[in-house]
Amino acid sequence: MIDKPLHHLLWAKKDKDGRYHPLLCHLIDVARVAQGLWDEVLTDSIRQHYCSLLHLQPQEARAILSFWIGLHDLGKASPAFQRRDTRAMQRLSATGLPFPRVFVRSRCRHSTVSAKSVRVVLQEETGLDSELSTLVARTLGGHHGNWPLATDLRDLRTSDVGGEEWGAVRSSLLLEMITLFRPPRVERALTRLDENSLVVLLSGLCVVADWIGSMETYFPFTDLPIDPVHYARRAEEQAIHALEELGWVGWSPPRTVLSFENLCSVAQPRPMQEAVIALAEELEEPALVIIEAPTGVGKTEAALYLADHWAVTCQQRGLYVAMPTMATSNQMFGRVRDVLARRYPNSLVNLHLVHSQARWRDDVTALRLETADDQEDGTVGAMTWFLPRKRTLLAPFGVGTVDQALLSVLQTRHFFLRLFGLSHKTVVFDEVHAYDTYMSTIFQRLLGWLRVLGTSVVMLSATLPKQTRGQLLRAYSGRDARPAEIASYPAITWAMGDRSGVVPLEEGEERVLGLGWIDREPQAIVERLTTELSEGGCAAVICNTVGRAQELYKALRNGEIVPPGDLHLFHARFPLAWRDETEKLVLSAFGKGDHRPARAVVVATQVIEQSLDLDFDLMISDLAPADLILQRAGRLHRHERGTRPAPLRLPQLLIAKPADEAGVPDFGPDIYVYEEYVLLRSYLSLLARARLALPSDTTALIEAVYGGEEFGQELTPSLAAALADAQERMQRHEEEHVHKARQKLVRPPDADDLLEMRNLGLEEDSPELHEAFQALTRLGRPGISVVCLHTGPDGLNVEPDGSGPLVALGKRPDSELTRHLAMHTISVSHRSVFDYLHSQPVPNVWKDHPLLRNHRVGVFTDGLCVLGDCGYTLRLTREFGLEIEREEVT
Numbered sequence: 001m002i003d004k005p006l007h008h009l010l011w012a013k014k015d016k017d018g019r020y021h022p023l024l025c026h027l028i029d030v031a032r033v034a035q036g037l038w039d040e041v042l043t044d045s046i047r048q049h050y051c052s053l054l055h056l057q058p059q060e061a062r063a064i065l066s067f068w069i070g071l072h073d074l075g076k077a078s079p080a081f082q083r084r085d086t087r088a089m090q091r092l093s094a095t096g097l098p099f100p101r102v103f104v105r106s107r108c109r110h111s112t113v114s115a116k117s118v119r120v121v122l123q124e125e126t127g128l129d130s131e132l133s134t135l136v137a138r139t140l141g142g143h144h145g146n147w148p149l150a151t152d153l154r155d156l157r158t159s160d161v162g163g164e165e166w167g168a169v170r171s172s173l174l175l176e177m178i179t180l181f182r183p184p185r186v187e188r189a190l191t192r193l194d195e196n197s198l199v200v201l202l203s204g205l206c207v208v209a210d211w212i213g214s215m216e217t218y219f220p221f222t223d224l225p226i227d228p229v230h231y232a233r234r235a236e237e238q239a240i241h242a243l244e245e246l247g248w249v250g251w252s253p254p255r256t257v258l259s260f261e262n263l264c265s266v267a268q269p270r271p272m273q274e275a276v277i278a279l280a281e282e283l284e285e286p287a288l289v290i291i292e293a294p295t296g297v298g299k300t301e302a303a304l305y306l307a308d309h310w311a312v313t314c315q316q317r318g319l320y321v322a323m324p325t326m327a328t329s330n331q332m333f334g335r336v337r338d339v340l341a342r343r344y345p346n347s348l349v350n351l352h353l354v355h356s357q358a359r360w361r362d363d364v365t366a367l368r369l370e371t372a373d374d375q376e377d378g379t380v381g382a383m384t385w386f387l388p389r390k391r392t393l394l395a396p397f398g399v400g401t402v403d404q405a406l407l408s409v410l411q412t413r414h415f416f417l418r419l420f421g422l423s424h425k426t427v428v429f430d431e432v433h434a435y436d437t438y439m440s441t442i443f444q445r446l447l448g449w450l451r452v453l454g455t456s457v458v459m460l461s462a463t464l465p466k467q468t469r470g471q472l473l474r475a476y477s478g479r480d481a482r483p484a485e486i487a488s489y490p491a492i493t494w495a496m497g498d499r500s501g502v503v504p505l506e507e508g509e510e511r512v513l514g515l516g517w518i519d520r521e522p523q524a525i526v527e528r529l530t531t532e533l534s535e536g537g538c539a540a541v542i543c544n545t546v547g548r549a550q551e552l553y554k555a556l557r558n559g560e561i562v563p564p565g566d567l568h569l570f571h572a573r574f575p576l577a578w579r580d581e582t583e584k585l586v587l588s589a590f591g592k593g594d595h596r597p598a599r600a601v602v603v604a605t606q607v608i609e610q611s612l613d614l615d616f617d618l619m620i621s622d623l624a625p626a627d628l629i630l631q632r633a634g635r636l637h638r639h640e641r642g643t644r645p646a647p648l649r650l651p652q653l654l655i656a657k658p659a660d661e662a663g664v665p666d667f668g669p670d671i672y673v674y675e676e677y678v679l680l681r682s683y684l685s686l687l688a689r690a691r692l693a694l695p696s697d698t699t700a701l702i703e704a705v706y707g708g709e710e711f712g713q714e715l716t717p718s719l720a721a722a723l724a725d726a727q728e729r730m731q732r733h734e735e736e737h738v739h740k741a742r743q744k745l746v747r748p749p750d751a752d753d754l755l756e757m758r759n760l761g762l763e764e765d766s767p768e769l770h771e772a773f774q775a776l777t778r779l780g781r782p783g784i785s786v787v788c789l790h791t792g793p794d795g796l797n798v799e800p801d802g803s804g805p806l807v808a809l810g811k812r813p814d815s816e817l818t819r820h821l822a823m824h825t826i827s828v829s830h831r832s833v834f835d836y837l838h839s840q841p842v843p844n845v846w847k848d849h850p851l852l853r854n855h856r857v858g859v860f861t862d863g864l865c866v867l868g869d870c871g872y873t874l875r876l877t878r879e880f881g882l883e884i885e886r887e888e889v890t
Contacts (some may be wrong), residue, residue, distance in 0.1 A: 004225050006095055009010045010077050011088050013214070013221070020088065021221040023076050024173060024228060028235050030213035031181060032072030036239040037209060038062045041059060041248045044315035045286075046201070046424040051453050053198045055188035063110070067183035071208045072140045074121070077115030077170045079247075080160035097169065100159035108160040112148040115141025116156055121174045128186060138755050140200045143206050145413030146759045153385065180232050196747075196754045197452050206418020208394065219240035233492040235757075241788075250348040251318075251396055253311040263308055263343060264301040264466025270839045271506050275492060276302040279503055280309040286316070286424075287496035288447075288476040292489055293372045293505060294695050295462045296613075297331040300332070302432070303458040304339050307426035310456045317424045318396030324431045326355045327572075327583055328611035333399040339818040340397060354392045354400025391416055393421030398509060402429060402439075409445045409746050410775045411760040425451035430813040431610045433468070433627050437734045438779045440468070441741035445748060451476050452749040462634060463698055465706035469493060473500070489699040513633055513692045518620060520821035522555035522657035528654065529601060530561045535601045537617035537645040539588055542632050543605055544622045544670045546571045550880050553603040566600035567693045571608055574881040575788055577798075577823035583607075590614045592639050608635065615639045617648040622656050623667070625674055626682040626705045629655070629663045630698060655686065677726035684719075737779060744775065783827035783836050786858045788876055798824040800863065800878075809857065812845040821852065824874075830884050837871035 012026035038047065039062070051061045063453045075081065079099045083089045086682060089099055119137035122128040128136070141148045162169075190198065218238050222231065243249050260269050260277055269277060271295050279289070289306060291299050308321045321336055323329040342347045392398060393405075394417070405427060408418035427450060435443055450457055459477060474480055477495040492503040518528055529539055541556075543549040543809060553569040556562075568589075570582050586604075589597055591613055608614055610633050614637040622631060637644075637651035658665040658679075667679050685704040692701075703709075715723065747754045762775035774782075789807055790800040798804035798820050807821050808815070813821060827832060837856045846852040858865045860873060865874040875883040 005172065006092075006522065007095065007176065008168050008226060009088075009092060009095070010082060010169070010173075012073060012076055013216075014085060014088075015216075015221060019221045019223075020085075021216075021219075022226060023073065024176060025219075025222050025226060025231055025235070026073060026213065027070045027173065027177060028180065028232050029263045030072060030209045031066045031177070032232065032235040032239040033068040033344065034066040034205060034209040035062060035236070036243050037248070038065065038203065039382060040240065040243055043253055045454055046317060049197070049424065050201065053188075053190065053194050054186055054203075056184060056186065060184040063181055064183045064186060065202070065205065067177060067181040068140060068202070069209050070177050070181065071118050071121075071174065072114060072143045072206055072210055073110065073175060074118050074170055074393070075110040075115070075141070076107075077109065077173055077197045078113045078117070078160060078166060079162045080108040080113060081110045092636040093877075097165055100162075102159050109144070109148075110154065111141045111144050112152050113157060113161055114433070115148045117167075117170050121171055124173050125171060125178070126183065126185070130310040132186065132190070135195060135755070136198065136202070137209050140206055141204055142416070143210050144225050146761065147203075147755050147757075148754060150688050150756060153367070158786060162794065176228055179598065180228060192751050192752060195376045198753065199754060200416045200419050200449075200453065201423060203416040204423070206510065207345050207417050208420075212246065214243050218245075219644070228769040236772050247348075247350050247395075251315070251344065251350060253315045254308075254343070255312065257312055258308060258343060260301075260305050263305060263339060265338075266301070267341060270298050271508065272297050272299070272490070272492075273302045273305070275503050275505055276305060278491060279494060280306055283309065283456075283494070283496055284313050286310065286314060286451070286454050286495050287494055287803065288451075288457045288459070288473065289471065290459045290461070290464070290493040291799040291879045292461050292464050292491055294490065295700075296507075297462045297490075297508070298548055300335065300428075301461060303428045304336070306456070306458050307428065308343060310426050310445070314424075314454075314456070316426060316454075316456065316556060318729065319398070319428070320354075320393060320405065320422060321399045321424050321428045322402040322430065323400065324402060324434050324610050325607065326401060327607050328430070328835040329353060329355050329400050330580075330586065331612055334395070349397060350395045351397040351399070352392045352395045354398045354404045360739065373816055391421075393418050395421075398424075402435075402443075405429075405762065405777055406439065406442045406446060406651050409442060409449060410654045410744050410762055410777070411746055411757070412762050412764055412775045413759070415746055417757075419449055419453060422450060422455055424455060426456040426458065428458045428460065430460045430530075432459045432472070433464050434610060434631075436737070436779070438737040438741050439777065440471070440887060441738050442745065442777060444471060445745050447472065447475040448478070449712045449749050451478070463630050463702050465627075465702050465704065467708075490695055507695050510635070511651070511694045513636065513653050513694065515653045515689050515691050516652065516687065517657040517687075518624070518654045520658065522534060522552050525552060525568065525656070526555050526559040526561065529556070529618075529620070530559065531653075532647055533561060533599050533645075535600075535645040535647055537648045538596055538615075539602070540590075540608065540614070540616040540635060541601060541603045542619065543603065544624060544673050545574045546722070546881070547669075547884075548622065549603050549605050549882060553880070556601055556603065560694060562599045562601050563597075566597045566605070567599070568602045568604075569608055569880060570602060570604040571881060572605065573826055573828075575824040575876075577820075577828055578878055578881070580823075586614065587612065590616060594641075612656065613638070615641075617644050618652055618654075620654045620656065622670065623658055623665075623679060623683055623686075624670075624808065626701050627686055629653075629682065629686070630692075630694070630701070633692065633694070653692070658683065663716055663718045675726070677723070677730040678705060679722050680719075680726055681711075683713060684715075684723075707714055741781065781829040781831060782834065783829040784834050785855045786828050786837060787821050787825050787852075788858050788882075789824075791859060791861045796859065800876075801862065809843045810845060812849070813852070818849070818851055821855075825855065826858075826882050828882070828884075830872070832870050833867065833872050833874070833884055836867045836872075 008022060008024055010023040011020040012023040013021040047058055054061055082092055084100055093099055113733060115138045118140055119133045122133040123216060125129060138147055142876055169716045293299055310316045321332055323332050337351060340351060408415060408422060473495055488503040488504055494501055541552055549571050556567055568586060570586055586602055614635045619636045621632050633653050636653060658667050665683050667676060682705050685701055747757050763852055764775045789796040794806060796807045805817055840856050858875050863875055863877050871887050873885045873887055875885055
């Protein structure tokens with residue numbers, strides 16, 4: 001005779017020793033974690049958002065949310081799930097609970113059964129109306145990453161869900177949860193926007209609570225019999241203990257304002273920053289702020305001040321700074337870390353660097369804490385529970401690539417978790433002008449979601465076309481810009497609720513740059529640099545491709561115009577460990593400090609054009625879109641210096657002139673990097689200029705390229721025809737890119753059918769798949785990750801001189817060796833090399849490795865890696881990085 005309530009016998013989890021964790025206990029565990037998150041983690045802003053959506057008081061909202069979240073696994077009270085363990089099925093059958101015979105193995109998911117059964121019991125037992133009970137049930141049914149569709153619910157079979165007897169068991173579980181959590185009635189009708197906001201915020205909270213509530217370390221398996229009331233008390237204590245140890249507890253938004261001077265450690269704000277400080281007084285709600293101003297005027301500090309302002313006034317949940325590249329993220333990480341240390345000197349602040357290679361950096365691993373108890377000194381740490389990239393945006397503070405934020409609105413599993421992580425924070429987007437059509441389409445969808453989720457957004461740009469500014473304003477605010485909001489340059493544009501405006505900024509001191517043209521042949525550049533650096537100075541040569549950068553570096557090395565140790569090559573095709581060394585060296589030698597080499601040259605790609613605080617006496621650049629030329633010029637005479645070499649006392653930008661082909665510029669391979677139409681308009685707009693006066697020339701130059709108006713100057717027939725053809729090609733490309741982006745996007749926040757979206761389940765880290773199945777945040781040739789190993793007398797080594805660890809490809813690497821392998825990886829996108837490497841097998845012991853499963857191995861002997869019969873050889877040296885050489889045909 002069974003003396004325990006039938007619903008107590010249901011299991012939720014089991015271990016390898018055959019022990020069970022009762023389903024009721026798991027529901028209580030997760031509900032208690034949800035309550036702990038409400039009490040200890042969620043801030044006033046997001047708690048109030050839940051309250052306004054449900055029209056409940058805080059304690060009522062806490063009760064109903066934890067109750068609903070506790071029901072997430074109600075679908076495990078079904079024959080489909082319980083029959084997964086023969087012993088448990090026999091025990092339940094002995095009570096008379098039927099298990100219908102099945103002749104074909106079911107692929108029924110318990111989360112789908114939850115979605116169907118929760119709707120029924122919420123209506124029958126709590127009186128929740130049909131529409132809201134369906135919404136809640138299907139939202140909870142998505143806790144494994146995808147919301148079940150209406151067709152999924154209709155396709156459920158009785159043999160999976162069970163009949164009346166199983167319905168009665170589920171009702172018993174529900175009534176037990178009602179007794180424990182005392183949920184209030186919810187009777188509010190929601191607007192479509194509110195419904196979709198609730199779906200995302202409830203989904204995110206549910207997934208977090210379920211992940212933590214499923215950790216056996218904190219919620220150990222429990223034997224029958226159980227006293228639900230006693231167990232719920234213990235689970236409440238365990239939930240708080242788990243949140244404390246995992247790093248969720250310890251930070252809360254400040255209640256008092258900190259001055260700009262103290263926050264940013266400056267003696268006095270600059271004029272632009274003073275304008276931001278004054279504007280902040282008007283921004284008492286989440287808002288959009290677009291700061292357009294020249295480089296080097298302190299936009300980043302202004303953005304961090306705004307984030308701190310909203311943390312105080314709105315009690316927001318933290319900050320994410322979205323940078324264009326990994327290199328810029330790395331540099332920004334240190335700046336944000338220092339600001340947070342000043343702001344929270346007595347609190348443990350959970351800060352993460354968020355990009356694909358972040359976990360291997362020494363400055364990140366130095367912050368890593370397994371639990372809050374590991375802290376010994378300092379106030380900034382990185383709790384390891386948050387390290388997987390899907391979780392990292394849940395941490396209150398993060399710096400990373402914009403890609404991690406864009407993934408929030410691509411159809412990946414758990415995309416809503418990223419949106420939840422960004423909700424009620426401030427997100428800073430730097431260098432927004434650099435986004436192409438594909439990225440901008442994704443970005444605009446993200447902005448719409450951030451607004452409805454209570455997130456403030458700060459955009460930083462040195463140059464932004466008027467059309468782009470209007471699109472971004474509309475994407476966030478939901479309406480077109482009014483005439484009064486058409487900004488001049490420089491300016492701050494803002495939108496909050498139904499209000500918006502523009503704050504014109506003083507142009508400040510005019511910077512006049514000499515603008516000249518130079519033959520693009522390497523020898524011509526060597527000769528010009530020899531002349532310009534005759535009395536010393538630091539020059540940058542910026543190239544549009546890695547191959548050209550390597551070619552120019554070789555020519556400069558052979559020209560011997562600077563000491564060998566003062567000629568640097570900086571691009572993205574170095575192993576990460578070597579690239580980090582170069583990045584630090586370049587920032588140290590050419591940054592704000594006074595200790596500079598007497599005569600030096602940096603040859604680089606676009607890695608130095610954005611967000612890096614570098615200062616050169618002279619710059620030579622390949623022709624690029626005008627906004628990027630201005631961005632590159634921001635690294636020219638960036639800081640005040642007492643003396644510069646006499647020939648370089650005035651800033652001078654030299655642009656490599658494209659070859660001429662029958663009166664039309666020939667941009668060569670650069671058209672695969674930038675749109676030919678934009679290059680043509682940039683070329684024509686810059687050609688007649690002998691100087692650039694910044695910022696006064698900025699708007700005119702940007703609009704001449706992107707404004708779409710006809711050129712005032714007369715064009716030759718060949719140029720006019722080339723321009724028209726290039727424009728037509730660009731329009732086709734843009735339409736194609738917008739279409740590709742929209743195919744991958746989640747529905748907008750006002751969609752009528754958000755829960756009916758069939759999630760494509762795009763993969764975030766599977767380059768072997770066709771691009772249609774990848775969660776691409778940028779278009780371009782796919783890259784494949786190659787671990788670069790070198791032969792030596794003792795075996796394979798990550799360093800060519802044998803100074804690194806040895807690697808045995810037949811042995812699974814431990815965590816330390818994995819770090820070294822990752823730090824010696826290069827992404828290769830060259831089509832023929834990609835195809836060859838993709839056809840090569842992954843080492844067997846890497847195939848199930850979470851970090852190496854998509855990596856290939858390149859074995860270099862004396863710096864060379866021969867790639868079979870693909871026609872190319874790879875050469876890897878510390879001086880040049882990875883060179884891709886075509887084999888000569890004999």
